[in-house]
Amino acid sequence: MAIPAKIQNDIKQFQRLQQELGAVQQQRLQMDLKLRELTHTLEELQSVPEEAPIYRPIGGLLVRAQTKKEVQGLLTDEKETLEIRLKAVERQENHLKERYTTMQKEITEELQSAGLGLASDSPTA
Numbered sequence: 001m002a003i004p005a006k007i008q009n010d011i012k013q014f015q016r017l018q019q020e021l022g023a024v025q026q027q028r029l030q031m032d033l034k035l036r037e038l039t040h041t042l043e044e045l046q047s048v049p050e051e052a053p054i055y056r057p058i059g060g061l062l063v064r065a066q067t068k069k070e071v072q073g074l075l076t077d078e079k080e081t082l083e084i085r086l087k088a089v090e091r092q093e094n095h096l097k098e099r100y101t102t103m104q105k106e107i108t109e110e111l112q113s114a115g116l117g118l119a120s121d122s123p124t125a
Helices: 005-046 068-113
Strands: 055-058 061-064
Touching: 005 068, 055 068
Parallel strands: none
Antiparallel strands: 055 061
């Protein structure tokens, strides 16, 4: 028995949603890792003496910072920005997860009502 065009279309949309969800999850993991790295760097920077030379990246170069406070400020700003972006990505991920679950149920129901599901009550010859 052939799968109706509407169900085929729904399955394609579901697969695209699945790919989008995977990409967003990967993005969230990368951002989370970067946030942990920034947090660790800020913690380590606390133990560095004020007079110690500190370098920060600018493009492909490492440039000596004027003060420890300058680097702390830059890292803190970057961390705060990343936290905001991470929350937005987490909201997007949760929304996609909800859509994923809903679509999964709908497609399963459509397949079962079309007699194509794995339902135990399907007619046997």
